Amino acid sequence: MEPADKKHILLVEDDVFMIDLLANELTLAGFEVTIAKTGKEGVEKYDEAKPDLMILDILLPDQDGFETLRQIRRKPGGIDAKVIILSNIAEGPNIDEAKRLGALEYLIKANLSLADIVVKAKNALALTDAAK
Numbered sequence: 001m002e003p004a005d006k007k008h009i010l011l012v013e014d015d016v017f018m019i020d021l022l023a024n025e026l027t028l029a030g031f032e033v034t035i036a037k038t039g040k041e042g043v044e045k046y047d048e049a050k051p052d053l054m055i056l057d058i059l060l061p062d063q064d065g066f067e068t069l070r071q072i073r074r075k076p077g078g079i080d081a082k083v084i085i086l087s088n089i090a091e092g093p094n095i096d097e098a099k100r101l102g103a104l105e106y107l108i109k110a111n112l113s114l115a116d117i118v119v120k121a122k123n124a125l126a127l128t129d130a131a132k
Contacts, residue, residue, distance in 0.1 A: 007125050008032045010051035012042035012068060013086070014060050018109070022055070025114040026121065037061075039068035046072050046081070053124055055117070056103075058087040058094060066094075069101045082124055086117065 009031045013019050016037075023033045034049040036042035039060045046054065054072070058065040065085065072078040085098045085106045098106040104124050107117065 006032045007052040008049055010034050010045055010049050010054045012036045013057045021114055025118055029118045039063035042068050043071045053082045053121055055084050055086050058089055066097055084120060084124055
């Protein structure tokens with residue numbers, strides 16, 4: 001990808017080990033990655049980065065990912081934000097809430113490799129590109 005063509009991903013995740021692994025994998029796949037370690041930081045960085053896709057954890061130290069997503073949805077253009085939830089919580093109510101908030105996918109960390117997550121990100125962005 002040419003630098004101008006690079007897709008930008010905002011990764012909102014508080015697990016430092018997961019951040020390092022996933023950010024590295026996404027960067028190697030040609031994405032530009034911005035990292036936020038809390039929900040509030042994710043909301044702030046969403047405004048700054050204007051990402052093409054957001055990968056969002058549910059369990060964050062200050063507010064949960066759902067509240068973070070609700071705040072982003074209320075921002076100008078935030079209703080159209082492309083979001084993939086990436087969590088280790090596999091409970092039905094959380095999956096339902098993610099769908100209600102318009103997440104493209106709800107992925108369980110333990111069930112996927114880093115390469116799988118990169119493929120999901122590429123697919124999500126391919127879907128958005130095809131719609132344009």
